[in-house]
Amino acid sequence: MQTDRITQEAIEYIRSLFRGNADGHGFDHSLRVWRNAMMIAESEDCDPRIVSLAALLHDADDYKLFATENNANARQFLDAHGVTREDADRICDAVNAVSFSKNRGKCPETAEGRIVQDADRLDALGAVGIARTFAFGGGHGRPPEDSIGHFHEKLLLLKDMMNTEKAREIAEERHEFMEEFLREWDKETKIPET
Numbered sequence: 001m002q003t004d005r006i007t008q009e010a011i012e013y014i015r016s017l018f019r020g021n022a023d024g025h026g027f028d029h030s031l032r033v034w035r036n037a038m039m040i041a042e043s044e045d046c047d048p049r050i051v052s053l054a055a056l057l058h059d060a061d062d063y064k065l066f067a068t069e070n071n072a073n074a075r076q077f078l079d080a081h082g083v084t085r086e087d088a089d090r091i092c093d094a095v096n097a098v099s100f101s102k103n104r105g106k107c108p109e110t111a112e113g114r115i116v117q118d119a120d121r122l123d124a125l126g127a128v129g130i131a132r133t134f135a136f137g138g139g140h141g142r143p144p145e146d147s148i149g150h151f152h153e154k155l156l157l158l159k160d161m162m163n164t165e166k167a168r169e170i171a172e173e174r175h176e177f178m179e180e181f182l183r184e185w186d187k188e189t190k191i192p193e194t
Ligand code: ADP
Pocket: 024, 120, 123, 124, 129, 132, 133, 134, 136, 137, 147, 150, 155
């Protein structure tokens, strides 16, 4: 995997940005999204430099964590590391296209945006997706049983929303794993008939 100088520096930047944050939007999530994105990028017609930095910085200005405007955190990093204005715009466009709320549910217009969106969605699936769901619920003071609904409301729908073929393949596997988990959950929590 490509880990040139600016990639390394972006990793260090988000490590310090997310320090102390454990709600599932942190450093580890961003690294996994980056890894997913680079894997998807191999089979897509795209600019991998843009994909790489957009993936690493995709939550750097998340409104739930930061009160920044106009991708200020991402832009500060990109400016300080000599990224051209044009490339910084492409990176921020991709980042802004990822978020469902900012993009009003539209499919991102660029290949790079579609790839990072898929990469972010993949991290809501599978074993990691299950762990994040309960971590999120717990963080909001909810017991595990209250988070089960989230699988049906959102997570089980994601495999049919992927933009790229590669992400669809990976999503399929992770989807099956979640269904297996839910079957086991039902089995273990079913109240025996009396
Ligand atoms: P993103 O903005 O990165 O798509 P969200 O903020 O929607 O992610 O969610 C972060 C994580 O918390 C995801 O894994 C998501 O599935 C989970 N999550 C979001 N909403 C809920 C909820 N109501 N109950 C349980 N888990 C949730």
